[in-house]
Amino acid sequence: MSCQPELVTGYVDGALAVDERERIAAHLRDCAECRAQADQERMIRARLRELPPPEPRPGLENDLRAGLRRRRPGRLRVLLPLAAAALAIAVLWLRGSPAAVARVVVFDHVKCFRHERPPAHIFSHDASEVGSWFGNQGTSMPQFPARIAGLVLEGARYCPLLDGTSVAHVYYRDSHRHVSLFVIPRALRLETELTTNAFGRSVRLLGREDQTLAVVGESGDDVDKLSAALLTRSASVVR
Amino acid sequence: MGTLRPSGDREETFAAEALPLFRALYATARRLTGNVQDAEDLVQETYLRGFRAFDRFEPGTNLRAWLYSILHNARTDALRKRRPMRIVDEPVEDGPAQAPEQHQLGAELDLEKALARVPEVFREALILRDIEELSYEEIARALDIPIGTVMSRLYRGRAVLRQALQEPTV
Numbered sequence: 001m002s003c004q005p006e007l008v009t010g011y012v013d014g015a016l017a018v019d020e021r022e023r024i025a026a027h028l029r030d031c032a033e034c035r036a037q038a039d040q041e042r043m044i045r046a047r048l049r050e051l052p053p054p055e056p057r058p059g060l061e062n063d064l065r066a067g068l069r070r071r072r073p074g075r076l077r078v079l080l081p082l083a084a085a086a087l088a089i090a091v092l093w094l095r096g097s098p099a100a101v102a103r104v105v106v107f108d109h110v111k112c113f114r115h116e117r118p119p120a121h122i123f124s125h126d127a128s129e130v131g132s133w134f135g136n137q138g139t140s141m142p143q144f145p146a147r148i149a150g151l152v153l154e155g156a157r158y159c160p161l162l163d164g165t166s167v168a169h170v171y172y173r174d175s176h177r178h179v180s181l182f183v184i185p186r187a188l189r190l191e192t193e194l195t196t197n198a199f200g201r202s203v204r205l206l207g208r209e210d211q212t213l214a215v216v217g218e219s220g221d222d223v224d225k226l227s228a229a230l231l232t233r234s235a236s237v238v239r
Numbered sequence: 240m241g242t243l244r245p246s247g248d249r250e251e252t253f254a255a256e257a258l259p260l261f262r263a264l265y266a267t268a269r270r271l272t273g274n275v276q277d278a279e280d281l282v283q284e285t286y287l288r289g290f291r292a293f294d295r296f297e298p299g300t301n302l303r304a305w306l307y308s309i310l311h312n313a314r315t316d317a318l319r320k321r322r323p324m325r326i327v328d329e330p331v332e333d334g335p336a337q338a339p340e341q342h343q344l345g346a347e348l349d350l351e352k353a354l355a356r357v358p359e360v361f362r363e364a365l366i367l368r369d370i371e372e373l374s375y376e377e378i379a380r381a382l383d384i385p386i387g388t389v390m391s392r393l394y395r396g397r398a399v400l401r402q403a404l405q406e407p408t409v
Contacts, residue, residue: 006387009394013368015375015386041397047350048369053266060279061261064286068254 001027008034012041095163096189098205099196101214104161106198108169109180109216112159118171120155130156130170139168142213142230144181148172149225151179179217179226188212206230253293257286260303264310267366271314273355281317285310304373308381353403361396368393
């Protein structure tokens with residue numbers, strides 16, 4: 001067998017498989033040169049093993065520990081996800097809360113009627129035209145009047161509310177009064193209806209199966225009348 | 240992600256298990272880099288990387304060997320970044336000369352100096368095997384090389400070291 005010095009290294013380190021180990025052992029008995037290599041490698045190994053390690057400076061361990069501590073997930077990284085979860089729960093709760101929804105729709109009512117002409121997507125005095133415009137976009141509308149208490153249907157649009165919901169918003173107005181009908185595509189925690197005030201506006205919330213109707217106006221009387229019209233099935237024929 | 244630990248415990252566990260090994264890691268880093276500053280940087284980087292990757296460490300396997308693989312990668316990255324600058328600034332040496340340690344005896348000093356003259360690729364294998372006493376399998380995993388390569392690097396490393404020991408030191 002010819003010399004295989006790398007396998008001699010493996011032999012010295014006890015890293016060879018049994019058959020190879022036996023082969024190299026047999027070779028070493030015959031080969032003085034490989035025997036010398038094995039002896040020298042053993043000697044080098046022994047000397048290296050005895051070599052005292054370079055000593056670190058005394059403060060290094062503390063520095064390393066401090067370095068790790070700086071990388072520890074801080075309070076914020078633990079608290080932020082908790083805060084986000086709490087906020088999400090709060091938003092969900094608010095989305096079902098009549099009082100919160102009343103405020104959100106009043107805010108939108110004020111915002112839309114702040115303009116000389118409300119920012120409708122469809123301008124029409126025809127209730128069935130507005131109703132089918134919403135129907136074409138997948139929103140089932142209640143039957144609503146074209147005129148109520150001297151107010152005229154002006155138009156409608158989808159409004160993004162502050163809570164992220166997109167709702168149908170129908171505008172009624174005359175020269176100085178404004179009434180909004182909102183169709184919110186979800187039920188609230190509501191018995192059947194709720195009348196309240198928010199930001200100086202009167203609000204009526206009417207619960208339906210999977211919708212909530214919200215009527216908003218400056219005058220409680222106007223809100224009452226539109227709400228009554230919505231509740232009576234004859235509302236659509238009032239023109 | 241492997242084994243999940245509660246993140247609060249993670250730092251504690253890692254610090255408790257890995258920090259006691261810092262002397263061995265430092266000694267290896269010192270012999271690889273040849274100077275105190277680079278060695279400290281390397282050990283620091285090794286611990287930070289180890290901490291970040293600790294989720295992937297398999298409990299029950301050799302933590303020291305795992306840390307050496309991280310140290311090896313950190314060293315490789317550091318050399319990759321630095322090499323072009325070195326070429327401009329100063330001649331590249333295979334093994335940077337060691338500053339003599341006060342407490343070392345003459346023979347040990349000679350051995351340390353001779354070791355520093357062994358090219359790093361062989362020196363690293365020698366340190367892991369003959370000083371840190373890792374198995375061939377552990378070295379192969381740490382350096383990401385086949386076991387046959389571990390054997391040949393050790394053969395070459397010991398041969399170069401033997402030669403360096405016989406030559407008069409510069």
